[in-house]
Amino acid sequence: MFYMNMNAIVAMAGMIAVLMLTRKWANNKRILMIVFSLFFLLFFSKKLCVFYTVYTLINYGGFVYLCRTAVWRKATFIFAIAANVAGVFLGVRLFVMDIFHHPLFDTIIYLGLIYNVLKVIDAYYFAYFFGKEGEVPAIDYGNYILFIPTFTSGPILKFRDFMADTKQPYRVDSALFEASVKRIILGMFKKMVVVTWMTGIFNEVLKQDLHTHQSLFLMVWFYAIIYFDFSGYSDIAIGFGRLMGYTVPENFKKPLLSPSMTQFWRNWHATLGDFFRDHIFMFFSRKAPSRWVASMLSVVIMVSIGIWHGFTWLYLFYGLYHGIILAVENLLKLTTVNKKKVSKTYFYMRCLITQALVTFSVIIYSSNYETVFRIYKGLFHFA
Template identity: 80%
Template sequence: MFYMHMNAMVAMSGMIAVLMLTRKWADNKRILMIIFSLCFLLLFSKKLVVFYAAFTIINYFGFVYLCRTTIWRKATFIFGIAANIVGVFLGVRFFVMGVFSSPLFDAIIYLGLIYNVLKVIDSYYFAYFFGKDGEVPAIDYANYLIFIPTFTSGPILKFRDFMADSKKPYTVDAKLFEDSIKRIILGLFKKIVVVTWMTGVFDHVLKQELHTHQSLFLLVWFYALIYFDFSGYSDMAIGFGRLMGYTMPENFKKPLFSPSMTQFWRNWHATLGDFFRDHIFMFFSRKTPSTALTASLSILIMVLMGLWHGFTWLYFFYGLYHGIIIAIENIFKLTTVNKKKVSKAYFYFRCLVTQTLVTFSVIIYSSNYDTVLRIYKGLLHFTG
């Protein structure tokens, strides 16, 4: 993660200073950003730069071809997405599972290639639905794929929004500058102070013999820890991204006040949830899907989101668990709650129920079978 390296922070801060000093140059952020991004990656690995140069060029040609072709459009579209998923996404996941190893793949995993695959997919959707009108210059496409502030862990940028920002001149006023700096400082505080302290407490309690109250504490504590960890990173990415002249979407929108699991996933890691909903439901947008189809798609989307986090059974069941709950909400029309039309007691009761359901599953993010099983077993250990 870039934001835990002082040199990376200094480099990004320097880039912002350069953009501010050259703001009268109309194309400063388009040209300077691609130079900065390539040099930035070069500091980590020469092989990484070569890989991303090839990755970007190949996908740009695929993108342009999809924009221009009038034959076999759907086949080309599906092949382009499948090639990225199979050739890159699964390859990285298999590395994590220990199927094979390579210093190059080690660096790629560290820098979050899976986020960039999602961006490639979004660009292919754009090309497929907009055709020639969706074609963009190679420099803007490259900037989109290797945009440093969101390179490792999001938020996931939408292709359409990034291209719209690329056409605008670099402008950062005093208000935006102040808000962005505060956002970066808040993110640093969460990551360096809060998460470090909370991790120490979590590890200390986990070493003890676990009974019901300890396991309940660990579930709640880990949920809070993950929230500060994820949102802290997002705060820094959003702050730096905005200072570089691009609009950054919010990734966490008060998820603790979500009265349903459906709304929770619109507020927690919102850009990831939006990505999977947009790119699956898009094919069913010509007509309103039935309740049964919506429920089924909800399960599919959540399972895919689970597997995106990790190609393991833990994440499969994590996605299935959330998918089933969202499917039930769809079937019984419980997906949304209008705070203005219900009592405060009912609204906050629904929020409490949602957070309870989330709390019992979020420990999966530890990605450790032993930890997960120990905590769940501890819930049934009532003595002590």
């Protein structure tokens, strides 16, 4: 959302200029970034700023307590995560679905909250496993939660990596500056030009009576729209994040060249897949799991990712669909393909099959029952 607002773009560019001018100040990015984040949110929405200030302080208190306490550590850990998931994550989804209403809340309050809850959970994991050694100052915790470049839609930052960057002085050389600016321009071109043009064509075709070839076209076309839209956002976030002195992880790693669904989810929205894999496997399977256990956990992870996108039957089936495919790949030992050890024909055939499986389900991201069912129904309209 921020990247579609020119005032927000100018504000972030101005912050980068200030960081560059104060680079000799050892703590410039730690102190200036928290000030920038709070004022940015304040000017965007006073209610949003107040909400996130309170939310961050409450969770920082829980984070510090978990780092220091030796009593009921696991219970505290589980309660902290459950409170965030139940009180915030579920609240957001129910509010968006018009099931939950309260005069104190409105849509703007929930801006970015789905992603920020995941960051809060990652910080609690760090506190639980590292104890006192994992404690960090409030200013660094605040910068982690309120980091503007990734605030609304990721990529999802890992607590450990962000804190490592915090300890490093602000360094942006000419090569990094050039690469980051080019990345931002590319991302904006994807979102403002490519996605706008492609969405117009999608809507025009959707108005027609759908036959097999039109439904197939819409499924492939919508897949491309989703890719350019989200990868474009990630490009912009990565570019601005690195110009502010923090390494924002890659979110798309050539997903079209994934020879299995397992590798696809390591390359498509990679930080989200990594989050669920790391935290669910870490909690439920400390040791190397058996193939059957890993397969069942794959289903749990994908259902979680599906529900994370929305509490609807469509997203539930989406998660089950991908989870079952991942489980089958695991059981049949088809999770990876070494490109150097197989023929090009076999490798690219596997990539094609993977993309076909993804294309069949990606239309669910439209979140519109009527659109999804019309397109699936059109597949069987051969005349």
